Amino acid sequence: MINKADKGITDVLSQIKDGATIMIGGFGTAGQPAELIDGLINLGVKDLVIINNNAGNGDHGLAKLLQTGAVRKIICSFPRQSDSWVFDELYHAGKIELELVPQGNLACRIQAAGMGLGAVYTPTGFGTLLAEGKETRHIDGKDYVLEYPIKADFALIKANKGDRWGNLVYRKSARNFGPIMAMAADITIAQVSETVDLGELDPEYVITPGIFVQHVVQIQPTSTEPASDEYASTATTATA
């Protein structure tokens, strides 16, 4: 009997080793798996390649992970934000490698990985600095850039509800990269606000079918504070 929700954060994350390539869901803080990131920080692995839309905000979550020096390279579309000082400093000090990808190409390359495609011709970025040195092709009157899939060893994502087979539903704009990252990683770890019984998620409305998810970790809500502090931000409060 398969139970993908039977382990705690520490246990689940312990599979991640130095040098891993890790997708992290979220657009800004919405959908960012804060507790999984904290768990990753506690794990202390190094030399990571991180794929995320941004490069962290403030001093918590992804920014905190960067601050520990654990990240060798980040692939993202929008690292520069008003509160991205952690990344800014590392970048200016030459301590982190940046691969800047237009947001839609980021999404599309992640999708290509999940779909098993070898490469795609995308119109985005043609003729720009971000396509320099890349192969291009004129197809049916339009110009395209050849882009390769972005795969990952792990995807850490945040969903709203999950069951023991790994089926997931999300909440509002926290969905963003979750479903496509789940498809592109060898091992997808989803933190959820609620674990539900098999059959509680309507098969018509499962957003991420369990085939794309290897672990479901329930995060215990411990406060009713809003926003980024919605849930306790220490990994040790996690239960499964």
Added chain:
Amino acid sequence: MINKADKGITDVLSQIKDGATIMIGGFGTAGQPAELIDGLINLGVKDLVIINNNAGNGDHGLAKLLQTGAVRKIICSFPRQSDSWVFDELYHAGKIELELVPQGNLACRIQAAGMGLGAVYTPTGFGTLLAEGKETRHIDGKDYVLEYPIKADFALIKANKGDRWGNLVYRKSARNFGPIMAMAADITIAQVSETVDLGELDPEYVITPGIFVQHVVQIQPTSTEPASDEYASTATTATA
């Protein structure tokens, strides 16, 4: 105020002209928009290119459309079935052109059109007769075939419920090609079993957002018979 559900079948279909390329949803009869196809037959347009997984069953629906001689070419993955005698006869008589596409490449090429990609490298079909003459590439240890998007002027699909903004939900395995065809056609016409008020479809569970749908046509259920005769099969019973 936008109401995409304000026209009947005849009215909506009258935009389709000779020579149109038309995607038709369905896998076998599940998800086949029977009433829209009947409407298309009544319309009497000629020289059509049809994209569907199959090439019709029995003497009704898509098979009946083929029988009228309206179809110049069909793009599909599985035309040969126990009851595909209409297509079989046309094909053997050289009266219809067939482009045979592996089912996953059919899906993927439809998706590529909806996503605005110029082409994709897919592993499916490499080294087979169905990739003969096609460009190939070895990427990261694996062989791929270059495949181009399949677009259409129209998509005729079947959904379960729709609203006046074109949002759709489907029913069980009748979903199949519906959502991806809706994304790949200039004009998508969805027949639905029920038109619901705006807001009745939960935004978390809209499967096809209205941006991909131009017309919603409600088919009046007129019998409780099972299977392919679930609804009246004449276009004239349609209301919107």
Added chain:
Amino acid sequence: MSHTSYTVLTRDQIAERAAQDIPDGAYVNLGIGLPTKIAQYLPDDKDVFLHSENGLLAFGPPPAKGEEDPELINAGKEYVTMLDGGSFFHHGDSFAMMRGGHIDICVLGAFQVAANGDLANWSTGAEDAIPAVGGAMDLAVGAKKVFVMTNHITKEGEPKIVSELSYPVTGKKCVDRIYTDLCIIDVTDKGLVVTEMVDDLSFDELQGLTSAMLIDATN
């Protein structure tokens, strides 16, 4: 910037004017910053569907104080609400809407627009700046119509509408129309065609503030 006889449009006035050109039923992406203001001026009797890159269609105005949901934000990371008939989807589908030509109109800010419709709005090319692009390049190539909303000249008085870009390009030949605080310009095969100007501004004055050649079609 010195002028005597005419009054430049405020940011709100540019937004209000641009809003008039958005037809009923349009699927629209409003870029972060200035273009976002357009939402306030969309008439109630039109159904205009606002799209946001992060997976929202038909979102509505900001929530009431205290009703903010950190998981209901737009691409500018502002709190929004959902209209009845709205939907959520993942980033793949969201950018398919953009890249696949399903968005009717996007309105973007600009550093520069060139005479041929080239757009620069993602990077000034400054050596020490951290590059960031977001969804700008996707919108530029993907939307059916690309509108730009911008001040006509920079704070330093430099023209933003130019013969050729000096800043790094976001999208080639992508801009269809430019709304500035001075005028409206259609980007056409014949060149930049001015269709409206603020009162008391002469075409020659406008040309003087523009380093690309303009064509007067205001009368």
Added chain:
Amino acid sequence: MSHTSYTVLTRDQIAERAAQDIPDGAYVNLGIGLPTKIAQYLPDDKDVFLHSENGLLAFGPPPAKGEEDPELINAGKEYVTMLDGGSFFHHGDSFAMMRGGHIDICVLGAFQVAANGDLANWSTGAEDAIPAVGGAMDLAVGAKKVFVMTNHITKEGEPKIVSELSYPVTGKKCVDRIYTDLCIIDVTDKGLVVTEMVDDLSFDELQGLTSAMLIDATN
């Protein structure tokens, strides 16, 4: 086909044997026809997730008489049911599961399997036949493991396991294991390795019914 001393497996026995090799938690696509039978022999104490090309995951056995739903069918167009924990999705996602390497095992029928793992199962190449391929080529290249389930020889007594295909290929070097009514063969870098045979069949007899070279690993 003539033989005296051994008994070939029935179709059900092949299915039952193959079912034993499907581990708990596997995502499995059972090809139309013979492979479909495997579903009947999956043990109840295992969670095996059956996938169908037309957008089903974790579907269950056929419905009771009178409970058939024409909109709940598998790729073989047979009526099925859904298990608690199942899901529906569109064809794009369904083939992403296959092409993207998310399906652990697919079990396919075969016209021929070559010594190098090439599979032919979609066309006999007959001049007047209408070609049809369905999802066979996607499964062949996409699943992590491709099992073939087939009679060892044709009705006419011709070997189906061959040095090189004479029928058009479905997928190159894709087959990992072959279950026949006579034996189980692993397709390896060293060649075709026989790991099990029916009782009273000698390896030489089996080789005689096979036109590719076999390696005996049954003891």
